[in-house]
Amino acid sequence: MKTLVLALGNPLRGDDGVGLAILETLAAQELPAGVSLLDGGTAGLETAVLLQNYDRAVILDAADFGAPPGTWRRFPYRSDLFLTQTTMQGTLHDAGLAEALQLAEALGILPAAVVIFAVQPAEVGWREGLSVEVNAVVAGVGTAVREYLCGEE
Secondary structure (H helix, E strand, O other): OOEEEEEOOOOOEHHHHHHHHHHHHHHOOOOOOOEEEEEOOOOOOOHHHHOOOOOEEEEEEEOOOOOOOOOEEEEEOOOHHHHHOOOOOOOOOOOOHHHHHHHHHHHOOOOOEEEEEEEOOOOOOOEOOOOHHHHOOHHHHHHHHHHHHHOOO
8 A cells, every 4th residue: 555644844934843743753763664754845735646646645734723722623525624724724835735636536646544633833934843732643653653653643
């Protein structure tokens, strides 16, 4: 099974860089065969094209879902949480993750399984580094992603 782990966000925008921080923890671990790690940066609709030729995708990003900073959620594409927040408020991606996934689906290149690991940011201003609250959950989210990839969840 070919799996893409795709980090979205900008590490120069505070907690918007959480996806990349989680990706870096995964890069230091042994992962199953067929797993590719990719920093997608702040891509917009072109995110759809990054998903093609994969059976499964795991997306790592900051998202404002109204929880305390550092709270994280795992949900599948098309879940109630995703559908009620179709613009993934706070992701800083102009086109929106929802629109990119819908485009990939329309083009027939969306992986069969898409799971999003989203972390509630504290700050997304112009500054490097994660807030204390978000930095505190990076390792735990990385562990959860690895367990998902290994089928240990």
